[in-house]
Amino acid sequence: MSASIESLVNKEYAYGFVSDIDADTIPKGLNEDVVRLISAKKNEPAWLLEWRLKAYRRWTTMTEPHWANITYTPVDYQNLRYYSAPKSVKPLQSLDEVDPELLKVYGKLGISLNEQKRMSGVAVDAIFDSVSVGTTMKEELSKHGVIFCSFTEAVHNHPELVQRFLGSVVPYSDNFFAALNSAVFSDGSFCYVPKGVKCPIELSTYFRINAAETGQFERTLIVADEGASVSYLEGCTAPKRDENQLHAAVVEIIALDDANVKYSTVQNWYAGDKEGVGGIYNFVTKRGKAMTNAKISWTQVETGSAITWKYPSVILQGDNSTGEFYSVAVVNNKQQADTGTKMIHIGKNTKSTIISKGISAGQGQNSYRGQVKVLPKAENARNYTQCDSMLVGNKCGAHTFPYIEVGNNTATLEHEASTSKIGEDQIFYCKARGLSAENAISLIVSGFCKEVFKELPMEFALEAQQLLGITLEGSVG
Amino acid sequence: MLKIENLHANVGDKEILKGISLTVNAGEVHAIMGPNGSGKSTLAQVIAGHPGYEVTSGSVIYEGADLLALQPEERAQHGIFLAFQYPVEIPGVTNAYFLRSAYNEIRKARGEEEVDPMDFLDLMEQKIKLVEMDEAMLHRSVNAGFSGGEKKRNEILQMAVLAPKLAILDETDSGLDIDALRIVAHGVNQLKRPDNATIVVTHYQRLLNYIVPDFVHVLAAGRIVKSGGKELALELEAKGYDWITEAA
Numbered sequence: 001m002s003a004s005i006e007s008l009v010n011k012e013y014a015y016g017f018v019s020d021i022d023a024d025t026i027p028k029g030l031n032e033d034v035v036r037l038i039s040a041k042k043n044e045p046a047w048l049l050e051w052r053l054k055a056y057r058r059w060t061t062m063t064e065p066h067w068a069n070i071t072y073t074p075v076d077y078q079n080l081r082y083y084s085a086p087k088s089v090k091p092l093q094s095l096d097e098v099d100p101e102l103l104k105v106y107g108k109l110g111i112s113l114n115e116q117k118r119m120s121g122v123a124v125d126a127i128f129d130s131v132s133v134g135t136t137m138k139e140e141l142s143k144h145g146v147i148f149c150s151f152t153e154a155v156h157n158h159p160e161l162v163q164r165f166l167g168s169v170v171p172y173s174d175n176f177f178a179a180l181n182s183a184v185f186s187d188g189s190f191c192y193v194p195k196g197v198k199c200p201i202e203l204s205t206y207f208r209i210n211a212a213e214t215g216q217f218e219r220t221l222i223v224a225d226e227g228a229s230v231s232y233l234e235g236c237t238a239p240k241r242d243e244n245q246l247h248a249a250v251v252e253i254i255a256l257d258d259a260n261v262k263y264s265t266v267q268n269w270y271a272g273d274k275e276g277v278g279g280i281y282n283f284v285t286k287r288g289k290a291m292t293n294a295k296i297s298w299t300q301v302e303t304g305s306a307i308t309w310k311y312p313s314v315i316l317q318g319d320n321s322t323g324e325f326y327s328v329a330v331v332n333n334k335q336q337a338d339t340g341t342k343m344i345h346i347g348k349n350t351k352s353t354i355i356s357k358g359i360s361a362g363q364g365q366n367s368y369r370g371q372v373k374v375l376p377k378a379e380n381a382r383n384y385t386q387c388d389s390m391l392v393g394n395k396c397g398a399h400t401f402p403y404i405e406v407g408n409n410t411a412t413l414e415h416e417a418s419t420s421k422i423g424e425d426q427i428f429y430c431k432a433r434g435l436s437a438e439n440a441i442s443l444i445v446s447g448f449c450k451e452v453f454k455e456l457p458m459e460f461a462l463e464a465q466q467l468l469g470i471t472l473e474g475s476v477g
Numbered sequence: 478m479l480k481i482e483n484l485h486a487n488v489g490d491k492e493i494l495k496g497i498s499l500t501v502n503a504g505e506v507h508a509i510m511g512p513n514g515s516g517k518s519t520l521a522q523v524i525a526g527h528p529g530y531e532v533t534s535g536s537v538i539y540e541g542a543d544l545l546a547l548q549p550e551e552r553a554q555h556g557i558f559l560a561f562q563y564p565v566e567i568p569g570v571t572n573a574y575f576l577r578s579a580y581n582e583i584r585k586a587r588g589e590e591e592v593d594p595m596d597f598l599d600l601m602e603q604k605i606k607l608v609e610m611d612e613a614m615l616h617r618s619v620n621a622g623f624s625g626g627e628k629k630r631n632e633i634l635q636m637a638v639l640a641p642k643l644a645i646l647d648e649t650d651s652g653l654d655i656d657a658l659r660i661v662a663h664g665v666n667q668l669k670r671p672d673n674a675t676i677v678v679t680h681y682q683r684l685l686n687y688i689v690p691d692f693v694h695v696l697a698a699g700r701i702v703k704s705g706g707k708e709l710a711l712e713l714e715a716k717g718y719d720w721i722t723e724a725a
């Protein structure tokens with residue numbers, strides 16, 4: 001690689017602003033009283049407090065996992081704040097009541113919560129630090145019986161659903177970060193699509209971290225009842241700050257018989273600066289359970305965060321169920337990502353597809369970690385895994401850690417992997433046709449990611465492509 | 478249009494071009510011939526601005542300005558086009574998308590309006606006829622899995638769409654069957670205008686039956702050792718290069 005590929009400059013992170021919003025925050029530190037306080041602030045039923053406390057007690061016996069291929073300054077869990085909410089958020093009758101300051105913040109992020117100006121065909125739940133500030137298009141959705149609201153609202157209005165499904169895919173004891181989340185989660189989105197209903201619009205949650213020294217622990221629960229289908233989008237941004245901020249979310253998806261859930265993420269948390277100062281630690285547990293003939297599809301475009309630790313997985317519980325994982329993970333400068341998936345084949349004729357595209361630039365380190373597990377009773381399970389890495393420059397790294405466990409000899413597993421360097425020749429060829437280096441890279445990289453981008457809903461695909469260009473901007477001279 | 482004077486260029490420490498001088502005027506066709514490894518592609522790549530070659534001395538003036546001061550993409554935006562001897566594959570990016578991006582970026586650089594996908598498709602359909610390529614090729618990834626001949630034809634399609642002022646064809650005829658050769662040559666001739674110029678690098682006199690050059694230059698060991706009219710190509714075909722390179 002010639003010197004031209006070395007010169008790295010970073011385009012400014014466009015969402016790094018801090019908003020001055022009057023907030024209700026609690027003192028730093030974590031103990032049972034903090035858990036009780038969070039639960040009390042949300043006026044929760046006893047069963048949920050009990051569940052939180054069990055999670056907390058379990059968490060105190062666990063240690064932070066260190067098997068991932070990432071290095072970072074340890075998180076001091078006692079030096080974090082576990083709750084911060086804009087003071088103006090009270091139960092709202094309509095979105096017109098949302099604090100105009102908050103609406104402005106979302107406006108700056110390109111998201112309109114105003115019913116008149118909302119994105120057509122997309123319902124948005126906006127999560128600001130610890131709480132949901134508003135959900136759009138509720139009425140339209142309720143005509144179809146679809147429930148889409150903040151987690152807090154769901155606890156009050158649909159306790160039976162929450163109680164039935166909460167922790168049914170990711171138990172509080174699942175892992176260190178899931179236990180922490182279960183103890184202190186403050187809000188999140190809840191979605192229930194009734195039997196046989198195809199949700200007529202895209203649902204989306206937009207996460208925004210604003211407050212300093214505050215962790216964000218949101219919890220999303222999506223239930224598609226028998227024969228239902230829904231497409232769900234998630235976007236995230238955070239201000240630029242010098243200290244690292246912790247984001248430990250849990251997403252649970254339940255797809256009952258014949259249901260179909262598509263979950264897409266464009267993750268653009270603040271990644272830290274060129275020297276690796278600041279940025280979000282993104283430790284996320286995402287898992288779905290697919291019952292008979294059901295399908296769960298994860299698509300993620302991970303461009304932000306200083307550290308990404310994330311393995312959206314599918315438990316293929318029912319016969320003929322399908323799990324998919326399409327991922328683009330980009331690291332630049334000093335970002336590190338350890339991401340992949342787990343596909344657990346339990347039912348007969350279960351099928352999973354894994355397409356992972358890792359792009360490493362600058363001094364970024366990108367690891368794919370994937371597990372395909374076929375249990376003894378999973379007759380005729382099939383998996384296809386394709387895992388491609390692209391290197392931009394020669395100070396970055398790409399690593400793959402595939403784990404395969406097959407307990408049934410009727411299984412068919414295919415695994416393909418490749419690592420390529422973005423070619424000086426490809427860049428020159430594009431330049432010789434009049435394209436700038438930036439556009440050349442963005443073109444070559446989006447070509448590389450094509451199989452994943454085509455899984456994204458239209459508006460998201462464009463956004464993802466642009467983000468990729470911005471993330472890699474300056475990675476080639 | 479193009480004036481190269483005493484151009485020297487290296488790859489690493491190795492000098493490959495050892496003092497090339499060449500003047501190309503608007504409306505002219507120049508053929509460059511010469512043995513393998515003599516520096517023909519190097520010359521073409523240096524004109525296009527490949528960063529792997531270092532110009533150690535000499536000058537290249539294009540339309541009155543210092544060409545060597547420009548980035549490769551700026552050269553393209555100013556109307557220079559190189560049909561690569563070995564076209565590069567770009568998986569996942571369709572030919573149509575690639576060409577439209579290039580076309581629009583060049584237009585933007587010239588202060589012209591970008592063309593929307595529908596209008597561009599019309600333009601492509603018109604140009605693709607010129608090279609008798611299957612339209613399906615527009616929707617395949619750039620050069621990926623193309624046969625040798627298809628890649629060369631694709632270069633000419635790009636040239637037809639981008640309509641350069643100075644086109645350099647580096648062995649575009651190699652690997653073409655006789656029909657394709659005729660089609661490609663026909664395409665090149667169709668694009669010829671009094672205000673543009675073409676440099677064809679070739680090993681075969683055959684191509685020059687179709688694209689008739691005004692000048693033929695022989696490049697050997699990094700120097701132009703002989704220049705003449707189109708009959709020089711016939712002479713080379715009959716006698717080979719030894720008589721010139723030995724005399725030089």
Ligand SMILES: Nc1ncnc2c1ncn2[C@@H]1O[C@H](COP(=O)(O)OP(=O)(O)OP(=O)(O)O)[C@@H](O)[C@H]1O
Pocket residue numbers: 488493511512513514515516517518519520529562
């Ligand atoms: N990147 C490079 N690294 C090392 N040597 C190179 C490089 N590029 C060109 N050369 C050398 O420079 C010389 C000229 O190469 P060039 O490709 O210009 O020849 P050519 O005249 O186009 O040959 P051909 O007719 O085979 O296409 C050759 O000896 C070649 O090996």
Ligand SMILES: [Mg+2]
Pocket residue numbers: 517518519562647648
């Ligand atoms: Mg050559």
